[in-house]
Amino acid sequence: MSEFLDTLRAGPLLADGAMGSYLFSRTGRLSETNHVYEALSLHQPELIREVHFAYLQAGARCLTTNTFGANHTHMDPLGEGQRIEELNRAGVNLARQAIASFRTQTRQQGPYFVLGSIGPTFSGRESPREIKEVYREQIQALISEGVDALLLETFSFLPHLMALLDLVGEFSKHPPLIIQMALHQTGEGWDQDPLVFAKTAADMGAQVIGANCCSPWEATAFADAVRELDAVKEGKLLLAAMPNAGGFQRIGHRYMTGVNPEFMGKLARTFSARGVHLLGGCCEVHPDHINEMHNYLQGRQTGSPTINLASLQAGEPTGDDRKRRNGEFSRKIKEGEFAVSVELLPARGTAPRTLQSKIDFVAALAASGRADALDITDGSRGIPLMPPGDFISLLRQHLNWTPESGDGLELIPHFTTRDLNTMGMQ
Numbered sequence: 001m002s003e004f005l006d007t008l009r010a011g012p013l014l015a016d017g018a019m020g021s022y023l024f025s026r027t028g029r030l031s032e033t034n035h036v037y038e039a040l041s042l043h044q045p046e047l048i049r050e051v052h053f054a055y056l057q058a059g060a061r062c063l064t065t066n067t068f069g070a071n072h073t074h075m076d077p078l079g080e081g082q083r084i085e086e087l088n089r090a091g092v093n094l095a096r097q098a099i100a101s102f103r104t105q106t107r108q109q110g111p112y113f114v115l116g117s118i119g120p121t122f123s124g125r126e127s128p129r130e131i132k133e134v135y136r137e138q139i140q141a142l143i144s145e146g147v148d149a150l151l152l153e154t155f156s157f158l159p160h161l162m163a164l165l166d167l168v169g170e171f172s173k174h175p176p177l178i179i180q181m182a183l184h185q186t187g188e189g190w191d192q193d194p195l196v197f198a199k200t201a202a203d204m205g206a207q208v209i210g211a212n213c214c215s216p217w218e219a220t221a222f223a224d225a226v227r228e229l230d231a232v233k234e235g236k237l238l239l240a241a242m243p244n245a246g247g248f249q250r251i252g253h254r255y256m257t258g259v260n261p262e263f264m265g266k267l268a269r270t271f272s273a274r275g276v277h278l279l280g281g282c283c284e285v286h287p288d289h290i291n292e293m294h295n296y297l298q299g300r301q302t303g304s305p306t307i308n309l310a311s312l313q314a315g316e317p318t319g320d321d322r323k324r325r326n327g328e329f330s331r332k333i334k335e336g337e338f339a340v341s342v343e344l345l346p347a348r349g350t351a352p353r354t355l356q357s358k359i360d361f362v363a364a365l366a367a368s369g370r371a372d373a374l375d376i377t378d379g380s381r382g383i384p385l386m387p388p389g390d391f392i393s394l395l396r397q398h399l400n401w402t403p404e405s406g407d408g409l410e411l412i413p414h415f416t417t418r419d420l421n422t423m424g425m426q
Contacts, residue, residue, distance in 0.1 A: 002176050004113050004148040005207060008238055012272045012297055015062035015115065015242065015280030016055035017290050023051065025286065031069075036078045038070040041090040048091075052098030058287040059294025061112050062280065063098065064151060065091035068119040071138045088141035092116065107364045108357060115151040115178065116142035120160065128163035135164060143174050153180040153242070154213045154282070158197060165204040178240055178278065179206040182213040183222055194225040202229075202237045210240025213282045215247030216259065216267050223274045232275070240278035241271045245285045265292030272297060298348055327410030329373035341373040341412065346391035358391075359398050366399075366408030373410040388413035 007013055023037050024030060026047065031037040041048050052063050069075065070087040080087065095114045103109060121134060142150060150168065155161050161179060168174050179201045184191050194211075201209045211222040219241045231237035245264065246257025268279050279297070281289055332339035342365060347354045365371050376388040386394075392411050401407045 002148075003111060005176050005238075007111055007113070008208070008277045009235060012268075012276070013062060013113075013278055014060050014268070014290065014294055014297060015278060016052070016058075016060040016064055017281035017285030017287065018283050019051065019064060019066055019068060019117075021284045022054075022286050023047075026051070031078075033078050036075070036080055038066055038068065038075065038087050038091070039078075039080050039083070041066050041087060041094055042083070045090070045094055048094045049098045049101070052095050053102060054287040055290055056098060056102040056112070058291035059297075060280070060290050061110065062115050062148075062278070063095040063112070064115045064117045064280075065095050065142070065147070066117070067091040067138065067142065068117045068153070071118070071121075072134050073121040074119075084137045085141045088116075088138050089145050092142065092145035092147055105364075107360045113148040115149050116145075116147035116175075118142070118150060118152045118164070120155045120157070124157040124160065126160070128159065128166070131160050131163040132167045135167060139164075139168060140171070143171055147175055149176045149178050149208070150174065151178045151180070153178075154182045155180070156182055156192070158192060158200060162200065162204060165201070165206065169205060176208065177206045178208040178210070180210045180212040180240060180242065183211045183218060184214055185218055185221065194222050195229070198226045198229055198232075198237065202231050206237070208238045208240050208278055210242065210276075210278065212240075212242035212280075214243055216243045216263075217247070219243035220267075220270065220274070223271065223276050227275050238277045239275060240280075241276045242278075242280040242282050243267075243285075244283040245281065245289060261288045261292040264289040265296035268293035269296045298351070298354055327373070327407060329410040329412075332372060339373070340371045341375045342371045343375040343377060345377055346386040346388055348385055355394065359395060362395055362409070363399055371409060373412055375412045376414060378414040388415070 020031065020037055023040070027035070029035050048066050051066075055063060065088075067088050070084060070091065072081050072084060075081045075084060075087070092114060099110070099112045099114070102112075118135065118138060121131070126134065139150070152161060152164055158181075161181070165177065165179070168177060181192060181197055183194060183197070198209050209226070211219045214222075223239055223241060226232060227239065229237065232239060246259030248255045249258055251258060264281065264285065271279055279293060281293075329339050329341060331337075344358070344362070347358045362374060365374070376391060378385065378388055392413055395401065395411070396407070399408060
């Protein structure tokens with residue numbers, strides 16, 4: 001059994017975005033001798049942890065290791081070929097460390113997953129035997145470090161993938177396989193037939209297939225092309241999509257990608273509606289894009305908590321001994337002291353994970369002692385949010401804030417004049 005596959009089948013799972021282009025935006029340098037991106041896991045581990053942490057903050061639940069080119073084809077010319085095993089082990093450990101740090105700071109328990117990234121060679125001329133020699137050390141290191149899945153990504157040559165899948169099969173125990181090709185459409189059609197790729201990968205043991213390092217519209221077309229396969233409809237083969245942040249198009253008199261973070265957010269919703277389970281991004285997809293994808297996916301989470309509804313009976317007015325008193329925030333404001341209020345949007349709907357993440361955040365905030373009040377807005381932008389009053393009731397219920405114990409933070413719910421009507425107050 002695989003927790004990763006079980007979670008993936010339960011609903012859309014969000015992975016991170018680019019490693020290489022994000023490292024370029026952070027450092028201003030391409031991967032080159034004395035600045036090899038994969039070797040930064042050893043030379044500047046804090047930078048790689050920061051990249052992973054930024055994606056976790058954006059909402060990603062799958063981290064891709066900094067091992068895309070950590071094989072002999074890429075590392076030998078750059079002087080790092082003798083450190084293949086070390087680079088791959090470090091890549092996995094840094095992703096695990098980022099997850100552990102994120103859990104500690106946010107009290108969010110996950111689940112979170114680490115995907116072992118394996119990229120292609122420079123050409124398609126290698127024989128199957130040569131391919132196995134190029135990748136054997138990398139795959140062995142990733143498997144031994146316990147990645148949750150192997151991510152074979154950005155491949156263009158199906159024979160190379162077949163050789164790699166055969167190599168993975170030589171290991172008695174290995175994690176699930178995610179196979180992604182960089183598929184492109186030309187005026188004559190696909191450069192690689194999606195159906196041939198999908199059937200070949202499935203026959204050789206892949207559990208997840210997808211397209212990456214292509215335009216969003218090519219990734220969408222790929223999903224449309226393969227989702228009617230029996231293996232996909234039966235849930236035996238899951239779909240993934242990790243496109244680039246656009247592809248240049250002529251729009252008027254300009255060449256533009258036509259893609260921004262909000263576009264990627266809407267795209268995530270489109271992919272989810274098409275049955276894609278694993279979502280993420282490739283080149284130029286950075287934390288801002290992943291955050292928008294996370295926000296759009298929140299509204300499509302499947303499942304709902306068990307809710308018992310009971311009619312409210314009219315009762316006696318609350319006595320003075322049961323009334324909640326003003327908290328520390330009010331006292332500080334009245335006495336002219338500095339006070340801190342943190343604004344929070346209520347949850348969108350009643351999806352369990354959405355509610356729990358909000359509740360966990362409030363619990364962590366109250367425990368930190370860094371805030372005096374929680375300012376719960378009503379969201380005036382046409383977004384369907386839980387009413388602030390209902391959200392407060394859930395907070396008190398889950399955090400056991402009673403009239404006797406008091407609230408951990410002073411709670412300030414918004415109630416606007418547009419709600420001063422019967423339907424609004426209901």
